[in-house]
Amino acid sequence: MKSAFRTGCLTISRSLNPNPPSLSALHGLRSAAVAPSPRSLRAPPFRAPSPATRCCCSSSSSSAMSGGEAPALPLEKQFEDFRAQLEDSVVLRERIRAVVLEIESTARLMYSSLLLVYLSRPLPEVLDKSKAHIGTLKDNYSRLADILSECPDQYYRYHGDWRSETQTAVSLLAFTHYLETGNLLLHNEAGERLGLNNSQFGLDLEDYLVGVLFMSNELPRYVVNQVTAGDYDCPRKVLKFLTELNAAFRMLNLRNDFLRKKFDGLKYDLRRVEEVYYDVKIRGLASDEDSTGDQRSKENNDSEVVH
Amino acid sequence: MKCSSAIQKIFLMASDSKPQRLRQWASFQSSAAKKARTMTTQSSLKDAFSSYADDLNHLNDKREKVVKASRDITANSKKVIFQVHRISKSNKEEVLEKAHKDLAAVVDQYVAKLVKELRGSDFWKLRRAYSPGIQEYVEAATLCRFCKSGTLLNLEEMNASLSSLSDPSHKPLQINILDYILGLADLTGELMRLAIGRISDDELEYAQKICTFVREIHRELTLLVPRMDEPYDMKTKMETMLQSVMKIENACFGVHVRKSEYNPLLGSGDPSYPLMGVAGGIDL
Numbered sequence: 001m002k003s004a005f006r007t008g009c010l011t012i013s014r015s016l017n018p019n020p021p022s023l024s025a026l027h028g029l030r031s032a033a034v035a036p037s038p039r040s041l042r043a044p045p046f047r048a049p050s051p052a053t054r055c056c057c058s059s060s061s062s063s064a065m066s067g068g069e070a071p072a073l074p075l076e077k078q079f080e081d082f083r084a085q086l087e088d089s090v091v092l093r094e095r096i097r098a099v100v101l102e103i104e105s106t107a108r109l110m111y112s113s114l115l116l117v118y119l120s121r122p123l124p125e126v127l128d129k130s131k132a133h134i135g136t137l138k139d140n141y142s143r144l145a146d147i148l149s150e151c152p153d154q155y156y157r158y159h160g161d162w163r164s165e166t167q168t169a170v171s172l173l174a175f176t177h178y179l180e181t182g183n184l185l186l187h188n189e190a191g192e193r194l195g196l197n198n199s200q201f202g203l204d205l206e207d208y209l210v211g212v213l214f215m216s217n218e219l220p221r222y223v224v225n226q227v228t229a230g231d232y233d234c235p236r237k238v239l240k241f242l243t244e245l246n247a248a249f250r251m252l253n254l255r256n257d258f259l260r261k262k263f264d265g266l267k268y269d270l271r272r273v274e275e276v277y278y279d280v281k282i283r284g285l286a287s288d289e290d291s292t293g294d295q296r297s298k299e300n301n302d303s304e305v306v307h
Numbered sequence: 308m309k310c311s312s313a314i315q316k317i318f319l320m321a322s323d324s325k326p327q328r329l330r331q332w333a334s335f336q337s338s339a340a341k342k343a344r345t346m347t348t349q350s351s352l353k354d355a356f357s358s359y360a361d362d363l364n365h366l367n368d369k370r371e372k373v374v375k376a377s378r379d380i381t382a383n384s385k386k387v388i389f390q391v392h393r394i395s396k397s398n399k400e401e402v403l404e405k406a407h408k409d410l411a412a413v414v415d416q417y418v419a420k421l422v423k424e425l426r427g428s429d430f431w432k433l434r435r436a437y438s439p440g441i442q443e444y445v446e447a448a449t450l451c452r453f454c455k456s457g458t459l460l461n462l463e464e465m466n467a468s469l470s471s472l473s474d475p476s477h478k479p480l481q482i483n484i485l486d487y488i489l490g491l492a493d494l495t496g497e498l499m500r501l502a503i504g505r506i507s508d509d510e511l512e513y514a515q516k517i518c519t520f521v522r523e524i525h526r527e528l529t530l531l532v533p534r535m536d537e538p539y540d541m542k543t544k545m546e547t548m549l550q551s552v553m554k555i556e557n558a559c560f561g562v563h564v565r566k567s568e569y570n571p572l573l574g575s576g577d578p579s580y581p582l583m584g585v586a587g588g589i590d591l
Contacts, residue, residue: 075523079527082488086484089536156432248352248355
């Protein structure tokens with residue numbers, strides 16, 4: 001059945017084509033599809049030879065074309081190549097999806113460790129538990145990088161498949177880093193933690209920035225619970241941090257996209273932390289860092305509320 | 308880190324509910340350390356974000372230039388397509404010659420500009436910015452080739468012609484499969500218009516060739532739809548494509564049927580008879 005349809009197609013294409021290629025040439029082309037491809041005769045000097053015909057990369061090099069107007073390939077042949085290449089990209093996407101699901105579940109575990117901070121567990125324990133997952137994340141991303149290395153330069157073709165999971169991962173790393181040091185985890189630092197500081201598979205800057213903003217969303221809740229637990233210094237520190245972060249983000253020129261939307265949300269986080277800081281300060285609960293003379297007078301207030 | 312171990316000790320001591328003095332000491336200790344750390348954070352934060360701002364500005368500027376180049380490609384490719392539609396029985400050669408000349412100009416001026424703006428990188432990252440232009444160019448180029456030789460201009464040949472546009476040190480812009488296929492889908496719409504036009508010009512055979520060609524493309528693309536990166540867009544195009552195919556088929560049918568009843572009655576001199584009732588019902 002298959003061969004009858006094929007000859008049918010050939011007849012049709014021959015009737016349209018004023019210069020039909022000979023049947024033997026067609027057979028030659030078809031067999032070239034399954035064997036490793038000959039180099040294109042006019043390959044530019046820098047282009048590295050691709051090892052397989054059926055790579056998911058965009059250029060198909062199934063035959064060498066002579067100069068000027070090439071003899072027309074039968075319609076069918078080109079589409080066969082397309083089917084093969086697109087099939088490869090579908091398979092690649094499935095493999096990517098599998099790793100991304102693992103990234104998502106590791107991130108979930110890390111998040112649940114970080115949530116311990118609201119259950120008043122000691123900070124070192126929270127940090128240790130959460131940092132334990134970073135190694136797994138790093139492995140997951142390295143697997144992702146391996147998959148993508150089969151198709152160089154196509155990072156951004158498939159980037160959407162791991163974008164939101166990466167943003168989440170960055171936000172968890174940044175939150176952990178903040179709890180540990182009170183500082184912002186920078187782009188290159190985040191990349192290092194995830195093992196992503198190589199040129200082929202990096203941490204996209206906008207993913208990083210969105211991740212940081214997701215982290216800032218968590219800070220109002222953190223501050224509120226810290227105050228309830230008796231840490232009255234927290235609001236002032238977080239407020240300072242968020243104010244600096246806001247000032248830093250204001251240096252960026254953004255487009256009207258998701259990143260911009262998240263950045264617009266930052267000022268609401270800032271406001272909520274300001275409100276908590278104000279509540280704590282006017283009730284004289286907060287100690288003032290700059291005037292150490294006040295430390296002693298605050299001591300009395302401290303003793304009333306600590307447990 | 309020295310500070311964090313001090314804090315660790317303090318937390319452990321705090322949980323044993325030791326007297327206030329330790330707590331006071333703890334908060335003093337940590338706040339002093341914090342002060343030192345936040346000082347460095349502030350300056351490095353600003354520096355870091357200043358470099359992030361530069362990176363984003365570069366990318367966005369590049370994107371804007373690429374969009375502009377893409378728009379020029381779209382506009383001028385459309386002109387080529389309209390030129391091809393001026394074809395008639397008598398002027399085929401000149402029309403196609405001009406169309407091919409204009410198409411070459413599109414490549415030499417506007418596609419070259421796009422290649423220049425891309426500077427050999429971010430082909431996939433900025434694809435959305437230039438994809439419409441490239442699709443329109445594919446449409447124009449394949450239309451010209453079909454009118455000239457009845458064949459489908461294939462992707463490999465198109466890319467071979469583009470590779471000379473770029474600087475040897477840059478990766479060349481290559482039309483990817485997805486843009487080529489999307490361009491082909493649009494081509495079928497233009498071919499439908501061409502077919503109807505040819506029927507009006509009493510070129511039924513030409514129209515039938517178009518019909519066969521479009522049928523083949525539709526058939527081949529049907530298998531590719533679910534494997535595209537964004538199958539949803541392609542699905543809508545396929546529906547439109549099927550409409551186009553059927554419009555051509557119905558037009559050919561109309562002419563064919565009317566011709567068979569026409570010949571014995573009036574003779575073959577009157578060219579306008581086959582049109583009657585055919586063009587009226589067609590929604591272009």
